[in-house]
Amino acid sequence: MPTSAGHRLTPKGRATRERIVAAAAALMFDRGVAGTSTEDVRAAAGVSSSQLYHYFENKQQLVRAVIAHQTEAVLAAQEPLLSRLDSLPALQAWRDLIVDLQRQRHCVGGCPIGSLASELADADPEARQDLAAGFARWGSAIRDGLAAMRDRGELREEADPERLALATLTALQGGLLMTQTSRSTAPLEAALDMSLDAIRVMAPQH
Amino acid sequence: MPTSAGHRLTPKGRATRERIVAAAAALMFDRGVAGTSTEDVRAAAGVSSSQLYHYFENKQQLVRAVIAHQTEAVLAAQEPLLSRLDSLPALQAWRDLIVDLQRQRHCVGGCPIGSLASELADADPEARQDLAAGFARWGSAIRDGLAAMRDRGELREEADPERLALATLTALQGGLLMTQTSRSTAPLEAALDMSLDAIRVMAPQH
Incomplete structure (x- = not known):
């Protein structure tokens, strides 16, 4: 063995x-x-x-x-916020944390999972599956917070936590790549703010 | 010489x-x-x-x-739509074209510019600048369409074509990477639909 x-x-x-x-x-x-x-x-x-x-x-x-290691590291770096993304202030704090992390790194490096995905997705089918599973875990954490908001009536019934979470993680991935390329957090901020707006408009009082 | x-x-x-x-x-x-x-x-x-x-x-x-070649190829593949993204139907047709292209490729390959960006952004400063310029050209084409819509009163005065275009291109980049990794167009569709919704809510009648 x-x-x-x-x-x-x-x-x-x-x-x-x-x-x-x-x-x-x-x-x-x-x-x-x-x-x-x-x-x-x-x-x-x-x-x-x-x-x-x-x-x-x-x-x-x-x-x-390495994929398993980086997945744990990326998710851990977003705690304790990631496990409690169940309010608009928590989502805003998480957005600010992610932007600050890139700023501290001078926009160098991109996402440890996203970079591996870009390099390995077509070259190594098993690595691709591990990376997809890592993204799925990340997306599930976002979805769970949104689902809790909907259950408490803080998002309308027709809000789709799964799809909102997927769009948010996707925007985040694009933001990390574009920020790494442009050496500016503007793309990351624009994309995450758009995601938070998409969540905000699902609040009942909106 | x-x-x-x-x-x-x-x-x-x-x-x-x-x-x-x-x-x-x-x-x-x-x-x-x-x-x-x-x-x-x-x-x-x-x-x-x-x-x-x-x-x-x-x-x-x-x-x-190669970066110059792929930038031309990627932008050309979106024509004639990309130069005329100045209405909601045109934006929807462009979104459908991008999703269809990935579907035809069985979600393999990602974005030719985005893949180069992920690999080269930190390793080659001149390549990074070329790639950032390629993204900027792409974003400008999206922005120009949105600015035309605003000028015609099809988007409200407070709409920010620059930021909407940046968020849309960023979401698209994340969508291509996540779609390549998951072998499903769901992330690309979720992210682009979120972008189109963000543009749609800026229409005056909304």
Whole structure:
């Protein structure tokens, strides 16, 4: 049974595996997957080749671990807001957090999940499915907040939380890519503000 | 003076240069820039190394020609609609065209400009500027249609064509990436429909 899935690892083994994945994630975020060799990862993580191949049979397996790692990191960076997007002020605070994060990074880097998706979606079917699942988790968190608002009567009955959440996450992804390209948060702000307006007009008093 | 900018080329020279750029664009669209060597391009275009280096001093120069080529191709694929996005029916027809194009491609490939942007924005400052300029041209075409609508009184005075166009292009970019990742046009449709709604609510009779 391969140890790559994280089963049956000692605490020290888990720490080594995590160090390799974190090093790979950082390199792939900076240089892309194609621009990162397993040798680069090995050197950055400070492990031997035999250690690296003990945890990951090949680069593809390492890439899938990086996708899982980045998905957790991206979702965690939006907490505690992401799990409670169930009011207009919470949505506004989340929008501001995302814009501030890009501003702090000087608009460099884009979305860790979106960048991997752009590079891997057509090249690696399993990676594509992992990335789609990551987007789906993200969208579900947004949808759950909107559904709670609708259940409490803060959005009208005809509001569609699933579709509003999908449009919002999609606008956010476009915003991160366009912001990375233009080195300005204007596209991200325009797209997220449009999404929040689309939610706001579904409020009953509107 | 380098011939790479397309100056002083004979018709035959221009055709050869264009064949190289088209081959490079196709390969980079399929495999990414990092996954495409100048040797791959040379072989696909059926030219010699000395011919390739006669037109392009290095890979970076070739990449910039590919960005210019893909920008023209992407904008041309949306004509004649893109130059006349000055009514709600025209915007709806344009939205349908973009969704249909992705459906015909089975949601494979994403946006030729957006994919290059994701790969190159942080790695190549000159490429990033070219890509930002390509997005700006695209956004301007959308803005011009919306500005014409406002001038004719079909959008209210307080409508902001620049910001609406930026939000729409941003939503479109997110839609192409999410559609490529999920292999479904649902994200693209949700994001573009949200954009069209944002424009529609600015109509005076609304």
